[in-house]
Amino acid sequence: MGVDLRPRSGASAAMASHDTTLQRRGLMFILSSPSGAGKTTIARMLLDRDGHIGMSVSVTTRPMRPGEVNGKDYHFVTDAEFDQMIEEDDFYEWAHVFDHRYGTPKGKIRNALKEGKDFLFDIDWQGTQQLYQKDQQDVVRVFILPPSLGELHNRLRGRGTDSEEVISGRMDRARAEISHWDGYDYVVINDDVEECYTKVREILDAERMKRQRQTGLIGFVRGLMSPDGEPQSS
């Protein structure tokens, strides 16, 4: 039997006009991968195409790469500045990665989550574990794998941002990083970039719909069950 797609009129149009966008809690969407597998590429696609997610910009002591922007890709700081931030308890988490330190600043994340804002984190497995221990209910962990180690090497070379020595250090660490795949909720292989993006996007959309994140659901269902049966959408 077909579905009636004709425009609605009268009472049925009024019934259909309820705003059923329910209030929800934001989430902390973590993307991790061995260096070169494509998490920065996927993160940028999400930021460009989804107006509801913001980036958690990490602080790092590593030098800026050509094309990177201070305050957008990272907050680039000296060792002394990083030490001071640790002392002042400014980090949610921080870790040594390669020869440098990286950390997630506390900023305004907690309050923004309550208001329904989502945050994207490009952090490694150590940071992921720390965030998960602090805030299991808000964290969604996605691990991106390359289709092969040969392709990973090609991508690191093709990116053109690291010397051969740095690339070989990153390749040496790739196996160790991949061994943490089972500490994640989802694992996606980045072969074709658009396909990978679509899968990551589907994960994000489904996680946003989770019952426990939809804080407006209780009021909505109470309204439905009230004598007049009118939903309340906050």
Ligand SMILES: Nc1nc2c(ncn2[C@@H]2O[C@H](COP(=O)(O)OP(=O)(O)O)[C@@H](O)[C@H]2O)c(=O)[nH]1
């Ligand atoms: N724990 C933690 N790891 C981070 C943070 N920021 C970046 N990283 C990780 O540090 C690693 C190196 O990052 P980067 O130098 O940008 O190299 P890339 O992964 O090759 O682009 C990556 O695995 C990032 O996910 C952070 O705030 N905390």
Ligand SMILES: Nc1ncnc2c1ncn2[C@@H]1O[C@H](COP(=O)(O)OP(=O)(O)O)[C@@H](O)[C@H]1O
């Ligand atoms: N699916 C893909 N196919 C081919 N090249 C890719 C793909 N995904 C990413 N790349 C390229 O590989 C390089 C590494 O990607 P990047 O996003 O910087 O990785 P990561 O942030 O994980 O270190 C970049 O030059 C990027 O354009």
